[in-house]
Amino acid sequence: MKLPETGWTRDQIFTALAELRAGDLPTEGGAAFAYVYDSGERAASELAAEAYRLFLATNGLDPTAFPSLLRLENEVVGFAVRHLGGGPEAAGSFTSGGTESLMLAVKTAREWAREHRPEITAPEMIVPATAHAALHKAAHYLGVKLVPTAIDPVSFRADVAAIAAAITPNTILLTASAASYAHGVVDPIAEIGQLALQHELLFHVDGCIGGFLLPYFRRLGAKVPAFDLAVPGVTSVSMDFHKYAYAPKGASVIVYRDKALRRHQMYACAGWTGYTVVNPTVQSTKSGGPLAAAWALLRAVGDQGYLDLARRTLEATRAIVGALREIDGLRVLGEPEMSLVAFTGEAPGFPLFALADAMKARGWLIQPQFSGFGSPANLHLTISAGHLAVKDRFLADLRAAVAEVRSAPPDPGLGLLLQAAASLDFSNMSEEAFMQALALAGVQGGRLPEKMATINGLLDALPPAAREAAIVAFVNDLYTHAEAASE
Known part of the structure; x- marks a missing residue:
């Protein structure tokens, strides 16, 4: 983008933004069954947006400069502790989303193991196949070996026996979902908790999508298995407010059984010439907007x-x-x-x-x-x-x-693509070759075709590693600074 010689008017700016927004997924009206959470209550959304704007310019980096944010966070986390079965010693932090919450759970386990299990030099974490990809990302970023385990092919819940068999002297963390994103089922948390106690391991429950809603479902008579901090062996739970609490993104929380455990997620640095950095979460500078919006919705609803x-x-x-x-x-x-x-x-x-x-x-x-x-x-x-x-x-x-x-007749293009894909060695393909292969499915110039069936059929047929490489190649091409795209 090239800056205009003179600044645009408000009308010009919002006309341009409205034109761009018109091509987006609608976030209200129930048309979307992914990515957004629609309460159907416009007044609540407007209230949250107003609270967000009021705290937009505040900075959560230093609670001594913005004590309002400290108060808001303590109150929001306090709600989460009670909602997730935590006791009087439980503690937590407000984060930008489920991914950051899961990153912190893994960092906490790694740092806890360094202090309590220093003999472990190659830490491992056990992750059922249905667990969210953010746990894979956390393992990748933090240098913890991810050990995947099987699921029951009928219920799609984590297989407790497979988890037990995967535990080694290097294991530092067990994980499970409440509920799993893909199938909406709750893993056998109580049984996995017993494994955690038996082997003296930390156990994180990813309740990012279910932690807020499941207790309400239980109150409405639905059969909801125990999954929270009240379950013996569970040491931390994550929960997103920007899902079923309908807060603006990004608003999440991670709650631990006690402050001593939470300490391991924090980072401090005094080894430079500036101010001493102390970060409870991954972010340093962060707007207070999402926190204020979440607090406002909890109070209003x-x-x-x-x-x-x-x-x-x-x-x-x-x-x-x-x-x-x-x-x-x-x-x-x-x-x-x-x-x-x-x-x-x-x-x-x-x-x-x-x-x-x-x-x-x-x-x-x-x-x-x-x-x-x-x-x-x-x-x-x-x-x-x-x-x-x-x-x-x-x-x-x-x-x-x-x-x-x-x-409708079968898609002839997909058959040809699958036949061609069968003869390719995806393990040694360059990014350019991947883009050429994607072009056969209709992906050109960083743009997807209107109909995705052919490319989805191709991606489904690829091994996971090849699928990842193909998508990385596409996304790397999609985000471009080309002037032609912005003028």
Whole structure:
């Protein structure tokens, strides 16, 4: 972007921004079943935005300069402690999102092991195949070996026996999900907690997507397994506010059983000529906006308000899952305990990714998930309270889309691509070669085709490492400073 000679007017700026925003995924109205969480309450969103703006310029780097942020964080974390079964010694921190919370859980385990298990020089963490990719990212960033374990192929929950077999003298951390993003099921937390106690290991429960909502589902009569800090062996839990508390992104929290454990997540540096740096979380400078917005929503919506939002979410989920099980040709994976649903084709060869395209053409975003690790390729729905009002229209469109794709001829382009892919050595391909391969699927100039079925079919057929390399090549090409793209 080249700066204008003279500054734009407010009207020019917001006209340009509105034009850009018009091409984005709608964040309200229930059209999206991924990436956004719609409460259906515009007044709550506007209140959160106002609180965000009020604290936009504050800096969470130094609580002595902005004591308001210290007060807000202590109150928000205090709510999280109670909500997640923590005792009087529990402590936590507000973070920018689930990824940062999980990064801190892994850093804490690494630093705890350095202090209490100094004989470990090659630390390992055990991660079920359904655990969020952010745990993989944390292991990669922090130099901890990730040990994946199998899942039950029917329930899609973590396999406790596989976790037990994977524990070695180098293990420093066990992990599990409440609930798993892909299938919406809660891992057997109590049983894994016993393993943690038996082997004197830290145990983190990723409740980023379920930690806020599951206790409300339990109060509404749903069968929700125990998963929080009240479970023996659990040493930390993460929970996002920008999911089912409907706060603006990014707003998350990680809660530990005590302050002594939380100390290991912190970083301090006095080895330079400036001020002494003390960072409770990964970020240093950070706006107080997300924290203020989360605090404001918790106060404004209140316990009964969130219980009502949970009731609407549960009702929408039950209606959609029930309807999915009645649509000929579709199969729900597992028994979702959350408002997260995965479904696939009943028979091999069902045009699953074409179904996602057909729904997109009707104005709905549903998320493709690729096969692997005991789970078939499927389509994912993240259901929010705002979907209750549109569920009937969504299901009518889904039935029509299923009929459409089942009657359509097979995609000849995908067959040719898969045949070509079978002869390629993806382990030694250059980034340029990857981009050439993606171009065969319609990806050119850093832009995706309108219909994604062909490229999704190709990606699903690739081994995970090759899939990662292909996507990295595409994203590396997508983010460009080309003047032609901005003028």
